[in-house]
Amino acid sequence: MHNFLLQGLLRRPLTDKAPKVDPLAVEELGEAVKFAAYRRLGRSLSIRQVDAGSCNGCELEINALSNPYYDLERFGLHFVASPRHADVLLVTGPVTRNMAEALERTYAATPEPKWVVACGDCARDGGCFAGSYAIVGGVAAVLPVDLHIPGCPPNPTALLQGLLALIERAGTARSGI
Amino acid sequence: MTGIHHIIDTDAAMLRAAPMPRASLSRTQWTQVAEDLAGGKLTLLSLWGSKNHVYMALLDEALGKLGVVSLFCRSKHFPSIGLFHPAAQRLERAACDLFGLVAEGAAEARPWLDHGRWLLSHPMGEAGPAVPQPPYAFLPVQGDSLHQVAVGPVHAGIIEPGHFRFTVQGETVVRLEERLGYVHKGIGSLMHGASLARGVELAGRTSGDSTVAYAWAFSQAAEAALGAQVPARALWLRALMAELERLANHLGDVGAVCNDAAFALMLAHCSVLREQVLRACDAAFGHRMMRDGILPGGVSRDLDAAGVAGLRALVAGIAKAFPPLVALFDDTTSLQDRVVSTGKLVPDLARRFGAGGHVGRASGRNFDTRRNLPYAPYDQLEFKVPGRSDGDVAARVWQRIDEVFQSLALVTQILDRLPDGPIYAEPPAVGEQREGLGLVESFRGDVLVWLTLDAQGRVLRCHMRDPSWFQWPLLEAVIEGNIIADFPLCNKSFNCSYSGHDL
Numbered sequence: 001m002h003n004f005l006l007q008g009l010l011r012r013p014l015t016d017k018a019p020k021v022d023p024l025a026v027e028e029l030g031e032a033v034k035f036a037a038y039r040r041l042g043r044s045l046s047i048r049q050v051d052a053g054s055c056n057g058c059e060l061e062i063n064a065l066s067n068p069y070y071d072l073e074r075f076g077l078h079f080v081a082s083p084r085h086a087d088v089l090l091v092t093g094p095v096t097r098n099m100a101e102a103l104e105r106t107y108a109a110t111p112e113p114k115w116v117v118a119c120g121d122c123a124r125d126g127g128c129f130a131g132s133y134a135i136v137g138g139v140a141a142v143l144p145v146d147l148h149i150p151g152c153p154p155n156p157t158a159l160l161q162g163l164l165a166l167i168e169r170a171g172t173a174r175s176g177i
Numbered sequence: 178m179t180g181i182h183h184i185i186d187t188d189a190a191m192l193r194a195a196p197m198p199r200a201s202l203s204r205t206q207w208t209q210v211a212e213d214l215a216g217g218k219l220t221l222l223s224l225w226g227s228k229n230h231v232y233m234a235l236l237d238e239a240l241g242k243l244g245v246v247s248l249f250c251r252s253k254h255f256p257s258i259g260l261f262h263p264a265a266q267r268l269e270r271a272a273c274d275l276f277g278l279v280a281e282g283a284a285e286a287r288p289w290l291d292h293g294r295w296l297l298s299h300p301m302g303e304a305g306p307a308v309p310q311p312p313y314a315f316l317p318v319q320g321d322s323l324h325q326v327a328v329g330p331v332h333a334g335i336i337e338p339g340h341f342r343f344t345v346q347g348e349t350v351v352r353l354e355e356r357l358g359y360v361h362k363g364i365g366s367l368m369h370g371a372s373l374a375r376g377v378e379l380a381g382r383t384s385g386d387s388t389v390a391y392a393w394a395f396s397q398a399a400e401a402a403l404g405a406q407v408p409a410r411a412l413w414l415r416a417l418m419a420e421l422e423r424l425a426n427h428l429g430d431v432g433a434v435c436n437d438a439a440f441a442l443m444l445a446h447c448s449v450l451r452e453q454v455l456r457a458c459d460a461a462f463g464h465r466m467m468r469d470g471i472l473p474g475g476v477s478r479d480l481d482a483a484g485v486a487g488l489r490a491l492v493a494g495i496a497k498a499f500p501p502l503v504a505l506f507d508d509t510t511s512l513q514d515r516v517v518s519t520g521k522l523v524p525d526l527a528r529r530f531g532a533g534g535h536v537g538r539a540s541g542r543n544f545d546t547r548r549n550l551p552y553a554p555y556d557q558l559e560f561k562v563p564g565r566s567d568g569d570v571a572a573r574v575w576q577r578i579d580e581v582f583q584s585l586a587l588v589t590q591i592l593d594r595l596p597d598g599p600i601y602a603e604p605p606a607v608g609e610q611r612e613g614l615g616l617v618e619s620f621r622g623d624v625l626v627w628l629t630l631d632a633q634g635r636v637l638r639c640h641m642r643d644p645s646w647f648q649w650p651l652l653e654a655v656i657e658g659n660i661i662a663d664f665p666l667c668n669k670s671f672n673c674s675y676s677g678h679d680l
């Protein structure tokens with residue numbers, strides 16, 4: 001145990017530099033985002049992740065955001081356990097018919113103002129599962145989506161870029177008002 | 178001999194090289210199989226349906242032989258196997274939901290994957306309009322001062338959805354009942370008519386954490402059905418990817434189990450090692466999870482010298498960093514207090530359910546397809562299959578720790594001996610309908626894929642059985658008598674797949 005603590009003092013940190021914000025993701029952010037509301041949030045966002053039918057690949061990369069290399073919390077982004085504490089729903093997967101109601105209910109339990117980020121190729125339009133009797137479609141088939149992060153799964157850098165784009169807009173919006 | 182033992186006679190070499198024979202059984206023979214399963218003479222590898230047939234894959238563990246049997250279901254009925262052998266119950270319920278096949282005499286008539294939301298009934302059989310379903314009736318529990326805790330489908334952490342219904346007395350769990358199927362995507366129906374390329378894409382997205390194992394098992398089934406020759410270098414690269422996938426998952430889960438016992442230090446350190454594996458995979462194979470790296474006929478990307486160097490550095494780094502973490506796990510009393518004797522799976526249950534992976538191997542069922550039903554290149558590699566019998570959370574963590582070291586050694590061996598040559602050879606067109614079986618050891622246990630290909634080489638039916646099918650029911654058993662606060666520990670030490678199970 002002592003060794004680990006000592007090393008923690010002596011070693012260089014593993015944490016990567018913040019990635020550049022993905023211009024594509026910013027573009028996709030679109031007009032749907034209600035800028036004024038960001039003023040009420042400051043620069044930090046609470047995220048509630050919802051798996052609406054994913055293959056679990058997206059979850060693995062979302063989990064990786066909390067490892068010391070990416071250390072999501074340094075950007076004021078953190079995951080919360082309840083939708084009632086969340087500003088953002090980060091939704092993965094094609095939305096299965098068996099999960100659609102649970103997703104809607106989670107959204108209903110999230111207080112305003114709130115944003116929905118669709119994570120992964122499946123979340124856009126059902127991805128390779130589109131057309132199945134068991135799939136409703138992408139996240140937008142059930143909820144209003146503000147931002148989509150592409151990838152199968154999006155890697156942690158892509159996820160960070162997308163989420164930082166959300167915050168960046170918050171900054172612009174604030175100075176612009 | 179009236180038994181059905183002579184039917185179970187495909188050995189590993191035949192399984193891997195040729196189409197899978199299938200025996201059509203009479204109802205009497207079908208029931209005999211049920212008795213042999215119940216008596217422990219055979220292990221159920223899977224049970225599945227098609228429009229008018231029901232199938233089983235069976236293993237004779239003592240002889241290392243397996244077989245696939247089928248029964249024509251007159252007016253869509255077949256004698257229940259689950260009545261004699263509980264491991265078959267959920268598979269029968271799934272076959273009923275998807276195909277409308279009824280297991281006669283089944284102890285359990287509730288739907289499993291069908292939650293009444295598909296707009297269709299029996300989507301893969303003779304589909305009709307959805308039939309309204311009564312609210313799901315959880316099993317009744319009787320006794321004094323009981324209360325229920327309902328968890329999910331949306332869980333508090335970043336994990337997959339499912340519902341757990343706990344009945345507790347004070348803090349002690351009296352019964353846990355799982356309800357799954359929330360992430361059912363209808364992959365079986367999407368497979369119908371798929372090309373091999375589309376099929377392997379879907380297989381690789383069935384359980385994201387095991388994308389390599391699934392793509393390999395699907396490819397194995399297709400290659401066996403078509404009698405395809407796969408270049409040696411491709412087989413070795415597949416094994417390399419499979420061991421890296423095993424490493425990433427085991428490292429991540431060892432940390433995650435400790436985190437559920439409030440020991441976040443292990444999670445932080447293990448997640449660093451996991452991240453290093455993913456980065457090395459990205460550099461070597463162009464994708465952190467090596468998705469779409471395997472396809473019928475070979476692999477899609479070759480490994481260059483820089484990739485080899487990166488992987489060697491990775492193995493050296495983990496071999497140095499991991500042992501002190503293991504010592505930390507072993508020496509931390511508060512952690513040991515939580516994991517030792519928690520969530521005990523007794524060997525008899527593991528055997529009866531044919532539980533694979535670390536769940537089975539930590540409870541005395543020392544089965545590993547890489548050794549028991551070997552496939553190239555594992556038949557040319559040296560490795561041990563560690564085993565334990567304590568069956569508690571600690572044993573499952575130790576099992577994964579032991580397997581990390583085996584995988585590290587395997588990666589080095591593969592890099593040392595990687596043959597040169599092509600990495601892909603197009604599977605031949607055979608012009609007739611064929612069936613093939615694939616069995617690959619994922620980090621979680623054996624993944625089974627059974628394929629029927631039509632004369633054009635398109636998928637007629639693809640059944641994929643995740644190892645979780647035989648592990649989820651055992652999780653219900655091991656939590657009994659534990660406090661509810663230990664459930665996350667037990668659950669994480671199993672780490673069953675929701676998506677792989679729900680399909």
Ligand code: SF4
Pocket residue numbers: 053054055056057058092093094119120121122123127151152153154382385
């Ligand atoms: S986008 Fe890819 S990783 Fe994410 S859920 Fe879909 S198939 Fe899985």
